[in-house]
Amino acid sequence: MARRRTAGAVAVAAALVATLAACGGGGGSGRPTTSPSPSAGSASPTATKSSDRSPQGVMLSAEQVLQTARRAKLSYRFDTPDGKSDSADGSLYWAPRTIMQLTKTNPGATDQLIVMDTVSYQGGDAATAARLGGKHWEKSPEVMGPDGHPVTPFAALVDQLNPLEAVTAAANASDLQKLGEEKLGDSTVEHYTATLSVSDYTAAQQNLLTSDRRDSLAAALGQGGVTTLTLDLWLNDKDQLVQLQRGGSGTKGDLEQVIQYSEFGGNLAVQAPAESDTQGGGS
Numbered sequence: 001m002a003r004r005r006t007a008g009a010v011a012v013a014a015a016l017v018a019t020l021a022a023c024g025g026g027g028g029s030g031r032p033t034t035s036p037s038p039s040a041g042s043a044s045p046t047a048t049k050s051s052d053r054s055p056q057g058v059m060l061s062a063e064q065v066l067q068t069a070r071r072a073k074l075s076y077r078f079d080t081p082d083g084k085s086d087s088a089d090g091s092l093y094w095a096p097r098t099i100m101q102l103t104k105t106n107p108g109a110t111d112q113l114i115v116m117d118t119v120s121y122q123g124g125d126a127a128t129a130a131r132l133g134g135k136h137w138e139k140s141p142e143v144m145g146p147d148g149h150p151v152t153p154f155a156a157l158v159d160q161l162n163p164l165e166a167v168t169a170a171a172n173a174s175d176l177q178k179l180g181e182e183k184l185g186d187s188t189v190e191h192y193t194a195t196l197s198v199s200d201y202t203a204a205q206q207n208l209l210t211s212d213r214r215d216s217l218a219a220a221l222g223q224g225g226v227t228t229l230t231l232d233l234w235l236n237d238k239d240q241l242v243q244l245q246r247g248g249s250g251t252k253g254d255l256e257q258v259i260q261y262s263e264f265g266g267n268l269a270v271q272a273p274a275e276s277d278t279q280g281g282g283s
Contacts, residue, residue, distance in 0.1 A: 055178050055192060059171035061239045066164040069240070069265035070095040074161060075105075076260070081224025081253030088113075091268040094162045098152045101270045115158065116272050118142050118150035124273070137273040139280045145212060155213055156220040163241045163261055165205055165217075170194045170231050172204040182234070189234040189242060198222040198248075201229055225251030240264050 052061070070093060077087040090102035090113075100115040112124040120140040122128070129136045145151040152158060159165055170176055173194035182191050202209075202218040209217065221229060226248035234243040246257045 055176045056171055058178075058190070058192070058235065058239060059167050059176065059233075062167040062233075062235060062241055063164065063171060065239045065264070066167060066241070067095070071099075071265060071268055072163065072261045073263045073266070073268060074259055074261050076161060077258050078160070079254070079256040081226065081250050081255055083253065091270055092158070092161055093268075093270065094158075094164055098155075098158055099270050100154070100158055100161070113154065114270065114272060115152065115154055116270075118152060120153035121273050121278060132279045135277050135279045137278040139273075139278040141280065145210075147210070151212075156216040159205075159209065159213060159217045160220055160257065161259060163244065163259075165208060166231065166233065166244050166246070167241055168208065169196060169201045169204040170233055172196070172200070173231070184234055184243060187236055187242070189236050192233045192235065194231045194233075195228060196231070197228055198226060221246075221248075221255070223250070224253050224255060226255045229255075 073091050075089045079085050087105045088102040089105055093099035097117045098115060099117060102113045104111055110125040110127060111122060114121040119142055121137045123137045132138060140153050142150050173196045176192060176194040179191040179193055181188055198218055198221045201221060202214045205214055229246055229248045232245040233241055236242050242261055244259045248255050
């Protein structure tokens with residue numbers, strides 16, 4: 001796959017930087033009101049930066065940082081081989097439970113997505129309320145997996161957004177290298193790059209994901225015939241992944257994904273909607 005130009009990444013990054021300040025849920029009568037579990041809102045300790053500054057050493061340090069942080073704000077744009085685009089701002093908890101809140105930023109979009117470990121809520125806008133007869137949120141039913149445990153809804157999206165999975169894959173890449181220091185917004189960051197197959201990317205998640213989750217992630221990253229991924233990772237002076245660019249060329253087009261992260265380990269409140277304002281899921 002041809003190397004994507006760094007200038008293109010910086011251009012997309014500039015557009016995303018402007019949206020990071022708006023991360024979080026929308027307002028209005030569809031605003032969630034039920035508090036999350038205490039474990040989701042508890043503070044995380046600060047990880048110690050590794051003294052091993054080789055590319056692999058830095059990625060292993062970034063893994064430790066992310067395992068400690070457990071959550072971050074994010075802003076992303078995904079372009080798929082079939083010509084579709086998806087973008088949103090929000091927050092993601094990747095441990096100890098999966099909790100995510102996204103507000104779509106596609107042109108004309110007003111809806112939100114909330115994942116609370118084993119259930120999801122979609123809507124939160126006037127259009128959803130009109131469709132549901134006044135209720136703002138549509139709740140998914142809990143689904144049991146082959147192992148008899150509840151599955152995480154929108155797991156493939158969660159896993160594409162999870163920064164820990166990206167640095168874990170990069171740490172396992174044989175050609176991981178540092179390209180140098182660059183400016184990203186007002187910050188100086190270190191730019192790393194690696195190339196690996198979709199199968200190797202997902203295999204690197206063996207200690208993080210179940211077999212079913214790895215298969216779903218492989219299908220998402222391999223859509224359109226993509227078999228090889230190029231990862232570009234920008235880390236700040238705390239070994240925090242502040243920007244990820246992931247892409248590949250397939251038989252049906254190109255996969256291009258850009259994600260920016262901020263406020264690692266911050267007090268990011270994600271709330272489930274009030275049951276009285278939801279429909280579905282047994283409510």
